[in-house]
Amino acid sequence: xxxxxxxxxxxxxxxxxxxxxxxxxxxxxxxxxxxxxxxxxxxxxxxxxxxxxxxxxxxxxxxxxxxxxxxxxxxxxxxxxxxxxxxxxxxxxxxxxxxxxxxxxxxxxxxxxxxxxxxxxxxxxxxxxxxxxxxxxxxxxxxxxxxxxxxxxxxxxxxxxxxxxxxxxxxxxxxxxxxxxxxxxxxxxxxxxxxxxxxxxxxxxxxxxxxxxxxxxxxxxxxxxxxxxxxxxxxxxxxxxxxxxxxxxxxxxxxxxxxxxxxxxxxxxxxxxxxxxxxxxxxxxxxxxxxxxxxxxxxxxxxxxxxxxxxxxxxxxxxxxxxxxxxxxxxxxxxxxxxxxxxxxxxxxxxxxxxxxxxxxxxxxxxxxxxxxxxxxxxxxxxxxxxxxxxxxxxxxxxxxxxxxxxxxxx
Amino acid sequence: xxxxxxxxxxxxxxxxxxxxxxxxxxxxxxxxxxxxxxxxxxxxxxxxxxxxxxxxxxxxxxxxxxxxxxxxxxxxxxxxxxxxxxxxxxxxxxxxxxxxxxxxxxxxxxxxxxxxxxxxxxxxxxxxxxxxxxxxxxxxxxxxxxxxxxxxxxxxxxxxxxxxxxxxxxxxxxxxxxxxxxxxxxxxxxxxxxxxxxxxxxxxxxxxxxxxxxxxxxxxxxxxxxxxxxxxxxxxxxxxxxxxxxxxxxxxxxxxxxxxxxxxxxxxxxxxxxxxxxxxxxxxxxxxxxxxxxxxxxxxxxxxxxxxxxxxxxxxxxxxxxxxxxxxxxxxxxxxxxxxxxxxxxxxxxxxxxxxxxxxxxxxxxxxxxxxxxxxxxxxxxxxxxxxxxxxxxxxxxxxxxxxxxxxxxx
Numbered sequence: 001x002x003x004x005x006x007x008x009x010x011x012x013x014x015x016x017x018x019x020x021x022x023x024x025x026x027x028x029x030x031x032x033x034x035x036x037x038x039x040x041x042x043x044x045x046x047x048x049x050x051x052x053x054x055x056x057x058x059x060x061x062x063x064x065x066x067x068x069x070x071x072x073x074x075x076x077x078x079x080x081x082x083x084x085x086x087x088x089x090x091x092x093x094x095x096x097x098x099x100x101x102x103x104x105x106x107x108x109x110x111x112x113x114x115x116x117x118x119x120x121x122x123x124x125x126x127x128x129x130x131x132x133x134x135x136x137x138x139x140x141x142x143x144x145x146x147x148x149x150x151x152x153x154x155x156x157x158x159x160x161x162x163x164x165x166x167x168x169x170x171x172x173x174x175x176x177x178x179x180x181x182x183x184x185x186x187x188x189x190x191x192x193x194x195x196x197x198x199x200x201x202x203x204x205x206x207x208x209x210x211x212x213x214x215x216x217x218x219x220x221x222x223x224x225x226x227x228x229x230x231x232x233x234x235x236x237x238x239x240x241x242x243x244x245x246x247x248x249x250x251x252x253x254x255x256x257x258x259x260x261x262x263x264x265x266x267x268x269x270x271x272x273x274x275x276x277x278x279x280x281x282x283x284x285x286x287x288x289x290x291x292x293x294x295x296x297x298x299x300x301x302x303x304x305x306x307x308x309x310x311x312x313x314x315x316x317x318x319x320x321x322x323x324x325x326x327x328x329x330x331x332x333x334x335x336x337x338x339x340x341x342x343x344x345x346x347x348x349x350x351x352x353x354x355x356x357x358x359x360x361x362x363x364x365x366x367x368x369x370x371x372x373x374x375x376x377x378x379x380x381x382x383x384x385x386x387x388x389x390x391x392x393x394x395x396x397x398x399x400x401x402x403x404x405x406x407x408x409x410x411x
Numbered sequence: 412x413x414x415x416x417x418x419x420x421x422x423x424x425x426x427x428x429x430x431x432x433x434x435x436x437x438x439x440x441x442x443x444x445x446x447x448x449x450x451x452x453x454x455x456x457x458x459x460x461x462x463x464x465x466x467x468x469x470x471x472x473x474x475x476x477x478x479x480x481x482x483x484x485x486x487x488x489x490x491x492x493x494x495x496x497x498x499x500x501x502x503x504x505x506x507x508x509x510x511x512x513x514x515x516x517x518x519x520x521x522x523x524x525x526x527x528x529x530x531x532x533x534x535x536x537x538x539x540x541x542x543x544x545x546x547x548x549x550x551x552x553x554x555x556x557x558x559x560x561x562x563x564x565x566x567x568x569x570x571x572x573x574x575x576x577x578x579x580x581x582x583x584x585x586x587x588x589x590x591x592x593x594x595x596x597x598x599x600x601x602x603x604x605x606x607x608x609x610x611x612x613x614x615x616x617x618x619x620x621x622x623x624x625x626x627x628x629x630x631x632x633x634x635x636x637x638x639x640x641x642x643x644x645x646x647x648x649x650x651x652x653x654x655x656x657x658x659x660x661x662x663x664x665x666x667x668x669x670x671x672x673x674x675x676x677x678x679x680x681x682x683x684x685x686x687x688x689x690x691x692x693x694x695x696x697x698x699x700x701x702x703x704x705x706x707x708x709x710x711x712x713x714x715x716x717x718x719x720x721x722x723x724x725x726x727x728x729x730x731x732x733x734x735x736x737x738x739x740x741x742x743x744x745x746x747x748x749x750x751x752x753x754x755x756x757x758x759x760x761x762x763x764x765x766x767x768x769x770x771x772x773x774x775x776x777x778x779x780x781x782x783x784x785x786x787x788x789x790x791x792x793x794x795x796x797x798x799x800x801x802x803x804x805x806x807x808x809x810x811x812x813x814x815x816x817x818x819x820x821x822x
Contacts, residue, residue: 019696023554030553032732124551130697132551139550140535140543142441143434143717268703271682285430285714286541286704292679293700303696306554314732321443321725 002313005039005062008075015302031313070312073097089113096308098125104199108212111323118317122308127200128277130300131293137207138322144283146208150246153200155275155295156183156191157243162273170228193222194258201245211329219334221259233377240270255332261411262342335386344405346375352400360395413724416450416473419486426713442724481723484508500524507719509536515610519623522734529728533719538611539688541711542704548618549733555694557619561657564611566686566706567594567602568654573684581639604633605669612656622740630745632670644788651681666743672822673753746797755816757786763811
């Protein structure tokens with residue numbers, strides 16, 4: 001009998017209790033012994049809910065109970081999660097978490113403490129919700145030099161972008177819709193500014209490099225500047241827009257960025273719609289592999305957490321050897337990455353503006369929208385982003401050009 | 412230092428040697444010790460190839476060398492692979508294989524022998540080539556009741572179907588093209604008749620049920636009956652055709668089938684084109700997750716084999732607990748599965764034929780091709796396949812109907 005404690009009885013926490021209860025037959029068989037939730041920690045009361053019988057408001061009840069071998073942290077945030085997780089590991093309890101903020105901020109230290117105490121710190125659910133990605137990166141893709149990881153890691157923004165393009169809506173309207181459905185928070189910044197995505201790619205890049213990739217170092221751009229009109233052009237070009245998190249690896253060099261990307265329909269990530277997430281991993285031997293599924297939601301996320309609990313129960317006092325060092329991975333300047341850009345340009349003299357585009361960028365195909373005058377769009381060739389931006393600044397100062405309205409990188 | 416032997420220096424075998432050599436830094440780090448290929452077994456000579464120095468023609472050199480802790484079987488077929496693998500396991504050597512025929516025919520026995528000898532029998536590359544699927548099914552999706560596994564598991568047929576629909580070609584022409592490119596064998600039966608796919612879904616279904624699903628019991632239909640004209644209709648309907656392997660699980664009941672399927676464009680498997688493979692797994696908690704990548708090819712397949720070698724080296728004398736029992740899993744009659752079908756029908760009296768369709772199937776949408784007379788197509792509602800086939804037989808005998816030219820199940 002393995003006894004566990006669940007910290008936090010919110011969406012994921014109640015999902016974890018539900019999965020363990022509903023699927024006890026399969027869970028216990030895989031774990032090799034029955035798993036029992038001995039405590040749930042929450043500040044609230046849940047009158048009428050069976051959880052009330054095992055509810056505690058005091059973390060010390062859990063910490064000081066030697067019967068508890070696995071602590072499940074699904075509170076979110078770093079305070080008090082960090083203190084609780086660190087104390088649990090130091091007491092020789094394995095910890096399973098879905099908390100990307102915690103893993104991105106303190107992963108290397110917590111992995112080290114787990115190793116020192118011969119227990120495990122597991123976080124499959126912290127990236128991609130239910131999608132198996134952490135374990136495959138650690139245990140399956142073990143003989144490749146990883147060249148790139150690119151993912152759609154935030155369901156809320158992917159839902160919004162899908163709705164904008166499918167229904168021809170403005171950003172503000174789809175945001176309201178996403179909030180009404182409970183996909184976006186009242187303060188949607190963490191999603192729409194790319195901060196959530198940024199933490200997730202920091203975790204994946206840390207696994208890939210074996211060093212600490214700090215989320216603060218990752219160039220991060222959200223989806224707030226994308227308009228219905230941008231979408232109209234991109235739709236006409238037969239492309240899609242996704243919020244991409246990308247990390248590229250070349251020897252010791254690492255680039256990482258979160259930003260909207262225009263994607264061609266042939267690309268496997270282009271079809272990933274609505275709240276689905278997907279992660280593409282490119283290995284030097286393996287080529288492209290992709291992992292796809294529900295990136296959020298109570299039961300899918302809980303399923304990933306419980307798979308970690310099973311692993312922790314199967315490996316009591318055996319550290320699984322998953323870690324990245326506390327050495328910091330330097331990131332290269334993203335302006336040295338090679339990109340092409342979708343460019344939307346307003347003109348006061350079309351012939352002169354076209355001439356300026358041709359002078360700067362050669363024979364680009366020009367796209368115009370029916371019924372829209374005074375502007376057009378084109379797609380540049382590939383340049384180092386720094387040089388490309390210089391060329392675009394020159395273009396913006398050219399005769400006939402009023403302004404560059406927006407640019408979005410092509411993937 | 413872990414010493415291994417590679418049985419067979421064909422495409423995959425030479426890929427395994429190449430991956431271990433090229434990526435020795437990452438492989439050795441993950442394995443925790445250097446991996447050295449001590450022997451390659453092949454009946455042929457390879458003058459000028461460095462492998463010549465470690466080549467042997469006698470399996471006993473490997474079997475009797477106690478230094479060899481891992482044997483890599485990449486010869487294909489069951490003879491002599493089965494004898495070599497069994498003998499290796501009995502001698503306390505772990506075995507890694509890409510050989511689906513071997514795993515489908517003898518998996519349960521070989522897993523048992525591995526367990527008895529405290530070693531491992533690993534076969535990540537036997538399904539989906541480089542795609543991590545065996546390990547995720549065993550180690551990640553551990554707290555779900557799996558409700559369904561559906562995959563595109565054969566790159567050759569997927570390439571052919573993609574080319575038929577994209578280029579409007581006949582089956583015979585794309586087969587010739589696939590043979591010219593080396594995707595299809597001179598005798599293409601194993602691919603085009605679905606036999607290769609059938610062995611792979613048998614392996615996945617065995618993992619999911621924990622019992623032996625015999626490939627001989629799986630209803631298997633290939634792609635040979637699909638014509639350019641069928642494709643024209645399906646394209647007009649905005650759908651795709653894929654060779655699907657499907658296993659469905661409901662309590663103790665299991666259905667399994669390999670057959671072409673008409674797929675709607677919203678389905679994540681519909682975009683899987685060319686030689687790519689993908690496997691969709693539906694869990695009762697997880698929902699749909701999908702694994703996508705190169706299902707074949709020298710280096711992707713070798714990468715999966717080497718990830719097994721790394722696992723075997725990391726778990727010397729520790730059985731990983733992966734097994735299915737030798738108890739046979741009974742399969743349900745596929746005629747009890749619920750399906751709808753795409754139906755192509757030739758008529759001698761259109762009005763009467765339409766009336767017969769309406770009588771039998773209600774108000775179906777009728778699709779006709781420009782410039783094609785004497786036939787139309789429609790899609791039925793969902794029925795148990797046995798009843799549907801009876802209704803279709805009645806339709807074929809109705810006044811006005813000449814014959815049912817072809818039917819393809821919808822997914």
